Amino acid sequence: MPKASTDKHYTVGQLAKATGTRAVTIRYYDHLGLLPSAGRTASGYRLYTENERDRLLFIRRCRALGFSLDDIRELLGLADRREASCAAVDAKVDEQLEQVRMRLRDLHALEAELERLSACCEGGVIGECRIIESLSARS
Amino acid sequence: MPKASTDKHYTVGQLAKATGTRAVTIRYYDHLGLLPSAGRTASGYRLYTENERDRLLFIRRCRALGFSLDDIRELLGLADRREASCAAVDAKVDEQLEQVRMRLRDLHALEAELERLSACCEGGVIGECRIIESLSARS
DNA sequence: AATGAAGGTTATAGTGGCTATAAGGTCAAG
């Protein structure tokens, strides 16, 4: 890793473009303390370095995997402790994987039920619609 | 099922038990106008009839299928027009089905990526963890 | 009749992860 120009600076807007994040979202992360200690220009503009850009990219990758911001806060904390065991990281990933699988199971069930409903419509009037019938109480 | 006493009345709590919905949620639906015109006792308690119980069950079934409350408001409107074509109902179901399938595709991709991540952890320290590496910027 | 528990009522604020709006300050170019 040749760290050539490590002192490149970004305003929020530039960082937004560089990372595919909206500026408001960056400010939101700042507000939450996820992207802390941004430097400021004399006039109060945020100034980010490559360090913070990388941190933001890390956050966005985690978000894309479905991690909550709280999860990400933990992951960021772990990532900084280079000598610690990575068991906790692995556990977080496995936990997230399990949650995704649970949601998949739920959605598959939903899909099946919606398919069933869709198939039973024969194109008549609502008074005879099996979909509405199915959704209505007949207990 | 002999529908003996069609004028059975429910307080919120009773309706909650009868439908597996929380009382607060029922009041919330009332507030939104989804479960309108509940009668009131002299002292101001809501009083629901079997009509409203059925309407609530309809809402809950739709919710279980992932429909938004706005969708449900539409579906309720449709369900009442017994002579109208049920094409709109069918379309709503198909649209919801398509959305569920989209979310399924997204989640399957997430699952695959998380599986990949999980598999690449070899149980060392964080400094060498491939998961953290994967999540960190290397562009 | 008094009391206490279990119900009911309202209004308001919080959840998560942003997004939208308002009302203003800064900066480079023409």
Next chain:
DNA sequence: CTTGACCTTATAGCCACTATAACCTTCATT
């Protein structure tokens, strides 16, 4: 020296609830 693109903050809204507070009603027991 003005225009327009950028930046700043604070606040409110989204969805479908959930939680809290402060109060009122009903019913059973003493």
